[in-house]
Amino acid sequence: MNILLFGYGYMGKIRHAVLRRHPAVRRVTIVDPFIDPKMLDLDGAVLPPCAPVPWEEHDAAFICTPNNVTADLCAQSLRRLRRVFCEKPPGRNWEEFCQIDEAARSVPDHVLAFGFNHRLHPSIQAALALLGEGGLGEVLYVKGTYGKSGGSQYRESWRNNREVSGGGILLDQGIHMLDLFQLFLGPLTVVEAVLTDSFWKCGVEDNAFVLLKGGRGQPAFLHSSATLWKHTFRIEIGCENGYLKASGFLSKTGSYGREQLVIGKRQFEDEAFSLGNPREEIIHFDRDESWDKEVHEFLAAVQEGRPPHHGSLEEARQVMKLVHDIYAMTPVTQ
Numbered sequence: 001m002n003i004l005l006f007g008y009g010y011m012g013k014i015r016h017a018v019l020r021r022h023p024a025v026r027r028v029t030i031v032d033p034f035i036d037p038k039m040l041d042l043d044g045a046v047l048p049p050c051a052p053v054p055w056e057e058h059d060a061a062f063i064c065t066p067n068n069v070t071a072d073l074c075a076q077s078l079r080r081l082r083r084v085f086c087e088k089p090p091g092r093n094w095e096e097f098c099q100i101d102e103a104a105r106s107v108p109d110h111v112l113a114f115g116f117n118h119r120l121h122p123s124i125q126a127a128l129a130l131l132g133e134g135g136l137g138e139v140l141y142v143k144g145t146y147g148k149s150g151g152s153q154y155r156e157s158w159r160n161n162r163e164v165s166g167g168g169i170l171l172d173q174g175i176h177m178l179d180l181f182q183l184f185l186g187p188l189t190v191v192e193a194v195l196t197d198s199f200w201k202c203g204v205e206d207n208a209f210v211l212l213k214g215g216r217g218q219p220a221f222l223h224s225s226a227t228l229w230k231h232t233f234r235i236e237i238g239c240e241n242g243y244l245k246a247s248g249f250l251s252k253t254g255s256y257g258r259e260q261l262v263i264g265k266r267q268f269e270d271e272a273f274s275l276g277n278p279r280e281e282i283i284h285f286d287r288d289e290s291w292d293k294e295v296h297e298f299l300a301a302v303q304e305g306r307p308p309h310h311g312s313l314e315e316a317r318q319v320m321k322l323v324h325d326i327y328a329m330t331p332v333t334q
Contacts, residue, residue: 001025001299002058004081006073007065008032011087011115015062018295024303029058055080060111060302063087067171068164071096075103082107085298087115089175090316092166094324097317104313113298113308114316118176119183120290123246123261126283127237128183130244130263137240139184141218144177144235147225150200154226160202168204168332170195171323174224177235178210179319181222184237185214187318190325195332199227205332212322231255242266242278250288259285 001024005016008030019025033049047053060083063074071091077084078100091097104112118124130136147169158164159172182188190212195205206226213219233256234247242265248257260282267278294310301308 001060001302002027002029004029004031004053004055004058004061004077006031006061006063006077008035009064009066012062012064014291015064015085015295018291019062022295022299024299029054059083060085060299066158066164067092067166071099074100078103078107078110078112082109083111083302085113085115085295088179088316089166089171089323090114090320092171093327094320096166097320101313101317109305111298111301111305111308112313113294113301114311114313115294116176116179116311116315116319117290117294118180118249119310120293121246121249121259121288122285122290123249123259123283124180124183124235126261126285127244127246131184131237131239136242136244136265139214139218139237139239141238142181142184142220142235143238144181144221145223145225145228146173146177146233147223147228148173148231149229150206150226154200155202160200160204162204165204167323167327168195168197168202168206168208169226170205170208170210170224170326174208174210174222175319175323177222177224178212178322179315180235181212181220182315182318182322185218185220188212188214188220188322190322190329191219193326193330195326195330197332197334201334203332208326210326231257240266250286259288261285 003019003025005012005028016028019028028045030046031053061077061081063070063086065073067089074084074086090100104110160168192211194209196207197205200206208224210222233249237244245262247260249259263281264278269275272278297310298308
């Protein structure tokens, strides 16, 4: 397959590295007017600025661009190639997501996937395997914290420019946790939300506190933050027969800590040495294969002519509707 890769920023580089080592990929052509091919070891596979996109020479597209051009490029790529992998979020808002949805509906036999790789992190996959009958039982509640420090260049980032990004930390990072909530609980509705821009003053939220509920009334609570100062990823799943706590994951800087899953089983005083302090098992994970698995699954779906197993249009619709409802429910306060 020949692949068009739109955007060569942080995510574009990650996707490009995975694509170059995939056995089914023959060539990757990068489309990004802001990079200089002479400065990069890309085998000349960079489309010159202002050159027409050679759609007819390619089999699929990867969209790794800033949010303000994502929806248009995704919709156009669907109509041209029918096979598209698009980074999250799928547009700046609900209306832009609907552009993608409309394009997908107009293209029969399309293959479309969105980049929600957190579903494929080993701690999350291990947690899923421990739920249900024969395991820890039904999920009673979910709590998640996902946040970062921001950094000295935070205010200058396009991710905090509403015209480009469409929102703040909720849309940029918290959307991953919302997607995981739905993985564990199914479709959710928003109960209450508080959004603040109390520190960075970028005009978009730097903290989001969101209460949601599942179809059986199970509560879920999210704290998405750009002022945690210590980078944090943590999700707790409370179950009938115990609990699970996934935290940390591999990143370029390692600042989120070692990925692990804590497994605790419900034990009352007749089963344990003390009430409320059950024995725990801790599993560590030192390899993050989520990027490779995500790309491999999409390309397998393309080769087999089937819908992708992860990051589907319906899953993207559900999480973008949650983001829309949260923003519609409450203004950002300072």
